[in-house]
Amino acid sequence: xxxxxxxxxxxxxxxxxxxxxxxxxxxxxxxxxxxxxxxxxxxxxxxxxxxxxxxxxxxxxxxxxxxxxxxxxxxxxxxxxxxxxxxxxxxxxxxxxxxxxxxxxxxxxxxxxxxxxxxxxxxxxxxxxxxxxxxxxxxxxxxxxxxxxxxxxx
Numbered sequence: 001x002x003x004x005x006x007x008x009x010x011x012x013x014x015x016x017x018x019x020x021x022x023x024x025x026x027x028x029x030x031x032x033x034x035x036x037x038x039x040x041x042x043x044x045x046x047x048x049x050x051x052x053x054x055x056x057x058x059x060x061x062x063x064x065x066x067x068x069x070x071x072x073x074x075x076x077x078x079x080x081x082x083x084x085x086x087x088x089x090x091x092x093x094x095x096x097x098x099x100x101x102x103x104x105x106x107x108x109x110x111x112x113x114x115x116x117x118x119x120x121x122x123x124x125x126x127x128x129x130x131x132x133x134x135x136x137x138x139x140x141x142x143x144x145x146x147x148x149x150x151x152x153x154x
Contacts, residue, residue: 006095009052009062016059017043017052024078032115034138038064038076051075053095061088063096071145072100074110093126097146108146113139 009017021043025036046052046064054062060083064076074096079088100108112119114133120142124130128144135141 004055004057004060006053006055006063006091008050009047009054009059011044011047013052013054013059014044014047016056017047017054017062020059020062020080021076021078023080023082028113028116032113036113037139038078041076053092053099055088055091056080056083061092063092065096065099067103067105070105071107071109072096072103072105074108077110089122090126097127100146109143110145111136111141111143114142115140 021038021041025039028036041064043052051064051066052062053065059080061079062076063074063078066073066075077089077092077096079092096108100106108128109131110123110128112123120130123144127146129146131143131145133140133142
């Protein structure tokens with residue numbers, strides 16, 4: 001499992017993407033009092049736009065990313081609960097950093113719901129620094145960026 005490739009998602013992966021996101025984020029509904037934003041995304045459109053990368057067959061983990069002029073935005077990272085502890089999340093975060101480098105982008109940015117405190121312990125361990133906390137629509141979010149600056153540029 002730990003050595004499975006990370007590949008662009010295809011149309012056949014959409015049900016697996018939906019399943020992983022649902023399994024990963026459903027437990028947070030009660031805690032945050034609303035459906036987490038990744039559960040409301042149009043997974044088929046994100047896959048068609050080339051924003052989704054997956055690992056596993058069936059899909060066990062994924063990232064949804066979007067490139068901007070000055071950064072790569074990590075919109076969603078999700079690992080199916082049955083794959084927790086197997087290094088899937090670590091491999092996905094490393095993939096995102098490598099993808100940013102390959103695109104020549106100087107940093108990766110992401111945000112997480114303020115009530116998803118597990119993430120606030122994880123991201124700093126992988127070089128992400130907290131930038132700010134702000135309310136975006138209905139969501140109270142903590143924004144992070146990678147501390148890689150020059151290191152992410154090829």
